[in-house]
Amino acid sequence: MIFPRRLRFRCSYCRTVFARSLSVVRLGPGNRRCRKCGREFADGSIEWPAATGDQKKEYLFPEVFWPYLVIGLAAEATLGLGELPNCHDVFLVAVCGDAIIVVPAIAYWIRCVREIKMSDDRYQRRILADAGYTDHATRSLPK
Ligand SMILES: [Zn+2]
Numbered sequence: 001m002i003f004p005r006r007l008r009f010r011c012s013y014c015r016t017v018f019a020r021s022l023s024v025v026r027l028g029p030g031n032r033r034c035r036k037c038g039r040e041f042a043d044g045s046i047e048w049p050a051a052t053g054d055q056k057k058e059y060l061f062p063e064v065f066w067p068y069l070v071i072g073l074a075a076e077a078t079l080g081l082g083e084l085p086n087c088h089d090v091f092l093v094a095v096c097g098d099a100i101i102v103v104p105a106i107a108y109w110i111r112c113v114r115e116i117k118m119s120d121d122r123y124q125r126r127i128l129a130d131a132g133y134t135d136h137a138t139r140s141l142p143k
Contacts, residue, residue, distance in 0.1 A: 004064035012041045019043070022108065023062035025055045027119040029126070047126075048119040060112055065105070072101040 006020040014037040019026060028045025046055065076097030 004062075004068045009043065011037060011039070013037050013039045021062075022064055023059045025051065025059040025062075027051075027059070027115050029122060047123040048116045049123045060109070069101065069105075072097070076101065 004022055006022050007024060008017045009019040009021065009026065010017050011034040014034060016034060016036040018032065018034065026043070026045040027048055028043060029047065030042060030045055031040055032043045032045075033040045048056070051059065076094065079093050079097065
């Protein structure tokens, strides 16, 4: 089973791909400088604390996930049923099928957790900077 294709996000000036993601929701400060053309543009990213419930849901469970899970589970069930006369193999097919379906999803969620933490840190730093704390001061604040 092939994991869903990731969406490509491009520089609005030179069309260089700057990010690939399963979800239409990406975490970031909202703008970036293109590595190729050097221009700054709004990249459509948002920070986790500022995201709505629906955006958070889409980020953690992207729409492209559901067909993958449904088709994967259906394929696994079909394979499992094909092995029905031999109960030993049904169990083996179920375990292997689950691993094939679940492992890429778990890898995705591990990456999500890391990016949410980075987004949260960035968001907090920006709030402190907006409140007048300098970069040096915010770095020394207790976590
Ligand atoms: Zn560019």
